[in-house]
Amino acid sequence: MPYTNEEIATLVRDDCVHKSVYTDPELFQLEMDRIYGHAWIYVGHESQVPKVGDYHTTRIGDQDVIMVRSADQKVHVLYNRCPHKGAQLVGDADGNVGRFFRCPYHAWTFNLDGSHLAAPMRSGFEGTNFDIRDPDFAMRPVARVESYRGFVFANQAAQGPSLEEFLGGVRSSIDNLCDRSPVGEVEVAGGVFKVWQPSNWKVFYENLHDTMHARVTHESSYASARQQAESIGHMPLELHIMEGNGEPYTFWEKLDLCAYDHGHGYMEGIFNPGAIETDPVSRAHFESLVAVHGRERALEILGVNRHNTIIYGSGSPHTVFQQFRVIRPVAVDLTRIEIQVFRLKGAPDAVFQRGLMYANLINSPSSNVMPDDIEVYHRCQLGNMTRGGDWVSQHRYHGTDKTIPGGMVSVNGTSELPMRNQFKAWKQYMLGQV
Amino acid sequence: MLFDIDFDVATDSVKPVNTPMETWHQVQQFIFHEARLLDERRWQEWLDLWTDDGMYWIPQEHGQTSPYDHISLCWENKILREMRIRTLTNERNWAQQPVTHSSRVIGNVMIDGTDSEGYLVVRSAFHLTESRKDETRYVAGSYIHKLASTDGGWRIRLKQVNLVNCDGTHKSIQAHI
Numbered sequence: 001m002p003y004t005n006e007e008i009a010t011l012v013r014d015d016c017v018h019k020s021v022y023t024d025p026e027l028f029q030l031e032m033d034r035i036y037g038h039a040w041i042y043v044g045h046e047s048q049v050p051k052v053g054d055y056h057t058t059r060i061g062d063q064d065v066i067m068v069r070s071a072d073q074k075v076h077v078l079y080n081r082c083p084h085k086g087a088q089l090v091g092d093a094d095g096n097v098g099r100f101f102r103c104p105y106h107a108w109t110f111n112l113d114g115s116h117l118a119a120p121m122r123s124g125f126e127g128t129n130f131d132i133r134d135p136d137f138a139m140r141p142v143a144r145v146e147s148y149r150g151f152v153f154a155n156q157a158a159q160g161p162s163l164e165e166f167l168g169g170v171r172s173s174i175d176n177l178c179d180r181s182p183v184g185e186v187e188v189a190g191g192v193f194k195v196w197q198p199s200n201w202k203v204f205y206e207n208l209h210d211t212m213h214a215r216v217t218h219e220s221s222y223a224s225a226r227q228q229a230e231s232i233g234h235m236p237l238e239l240h241i242m243e244g245n246g247e248p249y250t251f252w253e254k255l256d257l258c259a260y261d262h263g264h265g266y267m268e269g270i271f272n273p274g275a276i277e278t279d280p281v282s283r284a285h286f287e288s289l290v291a292v293h294g295r296e297r298a299l300e301i302l303g304v305n306r307h308n309t310i311i312y313g314s315g316s317p318h319t320v321f322q323q324f325r326v327i328r329p330v331a332v333d334l335t336r337i338e339i340q341v342f343r344l345k346g347a348p349d350a351v352f353q354r355g356l357m358y359a360n361l362i363n364s365p366s367s368n369v370m371p372d373d374i375e376v377y378h379r380c381q382l383g384n385m386t387r388g389g390d391w392v393s394q395h396r397y398h399g400t401d402k403t404i405p406g407g408m409v410s411v412n413g414t415s416e417l418p419m420r421n422q423f424k425a426w427k428q429y430m431l432g433q434v
Numbered sequence: 435m436l437f438d439i440d441f442d443v444a445t446d447s448v449k450p451v452n453t454p455m456e457t458w459h460q461v462q463q464f465i466f467h468e469a470r471l472l473d474e475r476r477w478q479e480w481l482d483l484w485t486d487d488g489m490y491w492i493p494q495e496h497g498q499t500s501p502y503d504h505i506s507l508c509w510e511n512k513i514l515r516e517m518r519i520r521t522l523t524n525e526r527n528w529a530q531q532p533v534t535h536s537s538r539v540i541g542n543v544m545i546d547g548t549d550s551e552g553y554l555v556v557r558s559a560f561h562l563t564e565s566r567k568d569e570t571r572y573v574a575g576s577y578i579h580k581l582a583s584t585d586g587g588w589r590i591r592l593k594q595v596n597l598v599n600c601d602g603t604h605k606s607i608q609a610h611i
Contacts (some may be wrong), residue, residue: 143595164579191505194603220527224520228513238436238514288596335604341505352503353437359505365604366492366507368521374606379528 003030005431011042012427014420016391016396019384022200028332029062035313035429036061039262040146040153040166042314042326043067043077045340047150047187053096053112058156058338059328065142065154066090068097070112071178076155078114089139099278101139114139149178150185153314160434169260169406173309177319179301181344182292186322189343190356195365196336201329201376204337204421207373208308208316209267209418210250212396214245217376221368222246233391237279237354238361242369260406263312263425265418269305269320292346310418312425320353321358322351333381339363388391394419436509437502441489443592444499445578448555461556462543464588466581469538469560472610477519480610485577485582485589490515492595492611507600507607513609522609534566534609540577553580553591562611573611574598 003026009028011018013235021027043061044067046057057080064080065409067090080088082103088103089110100117101110109117116132119125131137142154146163151174153163164171178184197204207213215222224241235243259265267300282302289298308316315326315337322342330336341359345351362369384392397415401408428434457515485559492507501509510518518541522530542559549555555578563572580592 130463137440190503191601193494193505194601196603196605198605217528220521220524223526224517227520228517231516232513236513239517242517247556339505350437356503356505357436360507360509364494364505364507364607368518371606371608373529375529 008430012423015395016393019392023384025332032061038157038434039313040155040163043152043154045150045188049261053098056094068112075152076113077145078139084108093232110139114141147176170264170309170311173266173317173319176304182288182346185345186342188340190341192337193364197374197377199381201327201335203377203380204327206419208310209257212414217372218245241252252413257417259408259411259417259421263422264310266309267307269307281350281354285351288347322355445555448549450547453545465558470541473536483590485591488590490593493600495601534564536564538562553582555580
């Protein structure tokens with residue numbers, strides 16, 4: 001039975017949500033239309049399609065799309081469908097189509113902006129309604145495409161806020177990620193990890209700013225990292241990034257959690273990847289920024305220490321370790337994560353290698369940290385399928401959030417403000433208010 | 435420590451060696467033994483098979499030639515190998531309740547020759563079945579071992595695991611492959 005808006009509205013209260021938002025396939029399908037059909041979704045970075053004809057395929061919600069660069073250097077986002085019989089035009093995740101798309105079924109061809117180029121044996125269409133100027137005979141572009149400092153987002157709705165308005169307070173995280181490059185530019189480099197999470201996509205967003213889970217869920221890895229450090233007599237960065245989860249509650253309480261409109265937000269940094277005075281990699285990075293901007297601006301750029309940023313519907317950029325964890329919902333109980341690593345153009349190689357190290361140890365399917373996350377997300381999925389209760393609590397520090405321009409900030413770093421903020425946006429999307 | 439070492443991972447330009455049958459047999463037994471230690475979760479004995487500077491590597495891309503400019507599913511030194519074993523056996527490792535069980539079959543063991551530093555380069559093929567809860571996972575690929583000859587017998591200088599689906603989408607990979 002289809003949901004009415006009144007019914008959807010009852011699923012989200014100020015301090016808890018109904019478990020069906022994680023388990024009901026019908027709600028998942030509605031999310032694909034009402035959230036992924038209306039939000040700006042990160043498609044990829046321009047550096048993934050550097051040359052004319054280069055393409056990168058991905059998904060906006062349940063839609064297969066292609067990001068492609070045309071001869072005028074413009075980046076387009078098109079649905080991956082031939083208008084003739086519906087075949088996917090490209091099969092591989094990344095590649096180059098040359099000067100035009102050519103369908104492998106009947107050789108209809110399309111320009112790189114998706115417009116119709118040609119179909120074989122044109123005489124067969126004479127006297128029919130076939131018309132190459134009719135959009136029904138072209139590849140359909142996604143309604144809106146905008147790029148912010150090389151990060152390409154697409155929106156399936158023709159109307160609504162601009163990308164910059166949509167990003168609001170988290171635009172500063174993309175800025176800081178780019179500003180960490182001496183030339184202000186980043187590029188996707190070094191491969192992309194892909195990980196399955198057998199759980200609903202929203203659980204991962206909630207967990208990204210869930211500081212109360214760190215020392216509980218990750219006990220096995222932070223305890224092991226500490227034991228290992230003790231046995232070798234020092235704490236190298238590769239162990240530090242795993243033992244940080246074991247900080248006491250008082251540490252997490254002091255962090256700021258910022259929450260912005262549309263479900264976005266960021267949390268303050270938890271790892272100090274090396275003070276510029278003591279760590280040679282940070283020092284070299286700092287010097288490369290000083291050479292371009294001077295000391296004051298370099299300190300300002302590296303002084304922005306943020307842990308996970310959330311761009312709701314797209315995923316989570318991490319500025320300090322220069323990566324973007326892209327979150328793609330596949331089914332109500334299955335989510336695919338793509339972890340992109342960025343090279344800061346003009347920065348020392350060691351900075352990129354530190355990013356690779358962080359991705360290898362924290363985000364790889366083989367991470368020592370992540371399996372416990374994936375396990376507990378899955379247990380939430382299974383537990384919420386039972387009749388053992390209907391509501392999922394988000395009560396922690398409810399009613400204490402402080403207003404800031406464009407959003408809110410927590411009074412305590414263990415607040416469940418980020419979850420409440422995400423579901424406030426969820427409700428607005430699902431009720432058609434965005 | 436992981437990225438500032440100058441570690442030769444190249445396995446393609448080897449010097450052919452004439453291996454006596456006895457050596458080939460010993461090497462093969464060593465590879466089988468290593469697999470058995472992993473399958474039987476005899477972690478400390480497995481850790482003891484390595485040289486102190488040995489590296490465990492699972493490339494993320496087919497044909498990947500370096501762990502320094504590309505992500506790797508694993509690029510582990512001694513510290514991280516020990517760290518993984520500590521994590522696997524920690525009583526609060528929720529993702530190992532219950533534990534993962536495994537069984538490997540190894541074949542096609544061939545001695546390619548010696549690398550630039552004189553380590554013996556050995557290739558083999560493996561099929562690994564892993565089971566946890568009600569889920570069974572099949573993993574296949576090839577191993578490349580670089581072996582050091584020591585007074586205590588063979589030791590692993592490099593174990594490179596080339597998965598047939600290295601660039602695919604994976605669920606958690608917890609134990610060493």
